[in-house]
Amino acid sequence: MRSVCFYFQVHQPYRLKTYRFFDIGKDHYYFDDFQNRSLARRIADKCYLPANQIMLDLIKKYDGKFKISYSISGCALDQFEQYVPEVIESFKRLAETGCVEFLAETYAHSLSALKSKKEFVKQVKYQSEKIYELFGQKPTTFRNTELIYSDEIGKMVADMGYKTMLTEGAKHILGWKSPNYMYCNAINPKLKLLLKNFRLSDDIAFRFSQSSWSEFPLTSEKFTHWLNSIDPEEEVVNLFLDYETFGEHQWEETGIFEFLKALPEQIFNYSDYTFNTPKELAESLQPVGTINVPYPISWADEERDLTAWLGNDLQDEAFHKIYEIEEKIKQIDDFEIWKEWRYLQTSDHFYYMCTKWFSDGDVHKYFNPYGSPYEAFINYMNVLSDFMIRIEEKIEHVRSGETDRKENAKLKLHKKVEKNSLKKTNTKTKEISFTDVNALSNAKIKQLLKSVDIEDLAYALVNVKKEIKNQILKNLGKRAMVKYEAIVLESDNFKKADIIKRKKAFLKECKKHL
Amino acid sequence: MKVLMFGWEFPPHITGGLGTACFGLTKGLMHNDVEVLFVVPKAYGDENQEAVKLINASDIEIDIRSHFYKDYWNKLQYIEVDSNIVPYTTPEEYFNIMETYERTGEVKGESIFFRKFNFSGKYGTKLIEEVERYALIARKIASSYEFDVIHAHDWLTYFAGVEAKKVSGKPLVVHMHATEFDRSGENINQMVYDRERAGMEAADRVISVSNLTRDIVINRYGINENKVLTVHNAVEPMQKKPVREKKFFKEKVVTFLGRVTFQKGPEYFIEAAYKILQRDRNVRFVMAGSGDMLNKMIKRVAELNIATKFHFTGFLQGSDVDKMFALSDVYVMPSVSEPFGISPLEAMRSNVPVVISKQSGVAEILKHALKVDFWDIDALANSIYGLLHYNAISKMFKTYGRQEVDNLKWDNAALKVKKVYQSVI
Structure with a gap:
């Protein structure tokens, strides 16, 4: 039995809006809503919706034997939720079939793996939570941005607990080896690796409609014949594609959808291949050897390296600047800032600054909203300049806030001493519960919340009655609310002991205000 | 293959862009095994000189012609024709100069082209008369020499080219370096337009210096598009190293260098400067050049109250131009209409990053330059700001800009011209 593994x-x-230097310091909104919305709409109509429907039909038609996998970036999911929620719905329907695996990646489709382990880990965690929230799957397979991989990155991924990772079957790392086996990471052999069969993948992704190609036109019969001509010893053919191949890169008129519809039938009827997801393959296949990748590879261009995103002066300066502020972002710890920073990390911004297409690849040009890499760079740097000013301001704010808090703490200490002396005389030590909180006035709750850490609050409110929860939360500030929600997202990971401890502490605090 | 070329100037007397282009092209053609019979109008006021003078290779003095060019003279025959016509002149301008000269004996005007003339009163006082006299001499030349094809540069020599074609029956190629629309905007001189058009109509092929010019030739002159071909100009490799000049102030310098006329878009430069100075006082702007819009521009700068940061140098030439480039951090060419535009290339060779308008022919071939629509002041200001503030970009420009310009070789352009010849012979 051999497998075909589809991953999209x-x-x-x-995308950023045109942001001029005289907007710096004045305009703090960076994104081109119109372009993002219209592109999301267009690609949804041309690709995501029809392709998802075909996938769903195929899964039903073959009774669950047709299986596929997706990696959907967090910023794509955010845009779908914002602009084309029906795309989310259609992915949910696919998830419900049980034949579709969703993979983990970085939330912003970023290059963080190359720069900051902490940020990388954070983004991956947030992304997999988002996947769980939407599709009810906890990803066990990892796919890094643009299949970027090195031994080191593989190790980080293994440390996060992922069992399998996908990457490019680049010629220069494979040498004589075939990509059609399971391999493993050179540092941590527990991490299994599935390598893209780039010839067969690119036959569909890039050459499908190329009339100058000697194999044009590509039919499902021909493709199945190629699969059959692979040595029967080899275990898996990994077809890793941009999902936009269907209907966007290859237009509907090229017959790409017909090809997609016909391929499973050919494979089922005329070959011994089955369709499997990465997760299934990780369970059934054992690595035949390690793959050494000291320098990062990707699936881009002839070179299969990073030069589409990094390497020229423009890219390097922008990349350096965006990660230079990592420490400050952490200090500020503001959800909105954090989100924007993440969107600015998206690899595409660096791709637009690539000067390689001066000599080759019109591929780059097609996906570039800018007239030239220089324009892309200037626009990005203008945005970043404003963002950095805001970061500095926030940092100032945080610092002055810290000194305030210290003074408050001193005051509180004084009050405590007074109260304690009162208590001794009063000796009222009745335990209170959350129902008592109901009795508090809004003003009192507000006062109470001032002295409570948001994280503690999130823990304390686990499993509390809705009415009481609302009573408390409606007194929370907007920013604090955002933070609260972010923490609650992780509530599944809260430790029971912590919850109990913090509940007690919270009620104690309440008592003071009763 | 041998070409009879009606061109302009030759070293060491080169004064303008057209002469530079003719010289570069001739050299490139010879590298591509095309012999050139080169005819130039030249007026030195030598009364005894014959109307047509043929200079053979043996007559060339090495020290003047420089042994660097020695090889080319073997394949080149050089003919000087006594004539007062100069490139880029309008009939009105020409008339004014001649009239002033006759009255006062003085030569007026700042244009570099006028410096080299000894006005003798021997020639016609009207430009058109002079052009016609030149064409007559062209007939004589065409009947006395052997050649395969005729090539004429800009409208003043078109008539000569057409006459040469009539006499010899050889195919004619005319070269459009600038159209009347580029020189005069919409207020064109009908007579010049008619001459240009007649020349192109009579020609077997028209070479335009950019696609921009090609479009004008096709759409505004109604020339059959199949016979109009674009061959972009090139530049001579730089002999000298960029000059270094000490700056005595700390601000960065943004430069406009060119004629201060409607065509060059000086007002857009000023408006962009104003936008930048509102945010960043650490910049100085320089407008180098003169022209009919200069006073208006000075007034505007005063009106915007930026005169302490915006400077006018007047007309610059020779080493002053090199010094200006050496002081500049950004070079801006916001031309409204520019058939080609060689000056950004000169800036790039001096390691100065450039912002150019999309309405220039040179924008069609340059990659390491920022391009904006001339009317888009926001984009113009933004580009200048980016170059001044984000180091990576000027670093890239300096690394690749010069390289890019050095790769624009006349040999390649000449090969294209040769192919044009071959298509008509």
Whole structure:
């Protein structure tokens, strides 16, 4: 039995609007809503919706034997939720079939793996939570941005607990080896690797409608014949594609959808291949050897390296600047800032600054909203300049806030001493519960919340009655609310002991205000 | 293959862009094994000189012609014709100069082209008369020499080219370096337009210096598009190293260098400067050049109250131009209409990053330059700001800009011209 493993990359960046230098310091909104919305709409209509429908039909038609996998970036999911929620719905329907695996990646489809382990880990965690929230799956397979991989990155991924990772079957790392086996990471052999069969994948992704190609036109019969001509010893053919191949890169008129519809039938009827997801393959296949990748590879261009995103002066300066502020972002710890920073990390921004297409690849040009890489760079740097000013301001704010808090703490200490002396005389030590909180006035609750850490609050409110929860939360500030929601997202991971401890502490605090 | 070329100037007397282009092209053609019979109008006021003078290779003095060019003279025959016609002149301008000269004996005007003339009163006082006299001499030349094809540069020599074609029956190629629309905007001189058009109509092929010019030739002159071909200009490799000049102030310098006329878009430069100065006082702007819009521009700068940061140098030439480039951090060419535009290339060779308008022919071939619509002041200001503030971009420009310009070789352009010849012979 041999397998075909289909994996599709779904990604849309938050494109930046034209942002002039005289907007710096004045205008703090960076994204081109109109372009993002209209592109999301167009690609949904041309690709995501029809392709998802075909996939769903195929899964039903073959009674669950047709299986596929997706990696959908967080910023694509955010845009779908914002602009074309029906795309989310259609992915949910696919998830419900049980024949579709969703993979983990970085939330912003970023290059963080190359720069900051902490940020990388954070983004991956947030992304997999988002996948769980939407599709009810906890990803066990990892796919890094644009299949970027190195031994080191593989190790980080293994450390996060992922069992399998996908990457490019680049010629220069494979040498004589075939990509059609399971391999493993050179540092941590527990991490299994599935390598893209780039010839067969690119036959569909790039050459499908190329009339100058000697194999044009590509039919499902021909493709199945090629699959059959692979040595029967080899275990898996990994077809990793941009999902936008269907209907966007290859227009509907090229017959790409017909090809997609016909391929499973050919494979079922005329070959011994089955369709499997990465997760299934990780369970059934054992690695035949390690793959050494000291320098990062990707699936881009002839070179299969990073030069589409990094390497020229423009890219390097922008990349350096965006990660330079990582420490400050952490200090500020503001959900909105954090989100924007993440959107600015999206690899596409660096791709637009690529000067390689001066000599080759009109592929780059097609996906570039800018007239030239220089324009892309200037626009990005203008945005970043404003963002950095805001970061500085926030940092100032945080610092002055800290000194305030210290003074408050001193005051509180004084009050405590007074109260304690009162208590001794009063000796009222009745335990209170959350129902008592109901009795508090809004003003009192507000006062109470001032002295409570948001994280503690999130823990304390686990499993509390809705009415009481609402009573408390409606007194929370907007920013604090955002933070609260972010923490609650992770509530499944809260430890029971912590919850009990913090509940007690919270009630104690309440008592003071009763 | 041998071409009879009606061109302009030759070293060491080169004064303008057209002469530079003719010289570069001739050299490139010879590298591509095309012999050139080169005819130039030249007026030195030598009364005894014959109307047509043929200079053979043996007559060339090495020290003047520089042994660097020695090889080319073997394949080149050089003919000087006594004539007062100069490139880029309008009939009105020409008339004014001649009239002033006759009255006062003085030569007026700042244009570099006028410096080299000794006005003798021997020639016609009207430009058109002079052009016609030149064409007559062209007939004589065409009947006395052997050649395969005729090539004429800009409208003043078109008539000569047409006459040469009539006499010899050889095919004619005319070269459009600038159209009347580029020179005069919409207020064109009908007579010049008619001459240009007649020349192109009579020609077997028209070479335009950019696609922009090609479009004008096709759409505004109604020339059959199948016979109009674009061959972009090139530049001579730089002999000298960029000059270094010490700056005595700390601000960065943004430069406009060119004629201060409607065609060059000086007002857009000023408006962009104003936008930048509102945010960043650490910049100085320089407008180098003169022209009919200069006073208006000075007034505007005063009106915007930026005169302490915006400077006018007047007309610059020679080493002053090199010095200006050496002081500049950004070079801006916001031309409204520019058939080609060689000056950004000169800036790039001096390692100065450039912002150019999309309405220039040179924008069609340059990659390492920022391009904006001339009317888009926001984009113009933004590009200048980006170059001044984000180091990576000027670093890239400096690394690749010069390289890019050095790769624009006349040999390649000449090969294209040769192919044009071959298509008509």
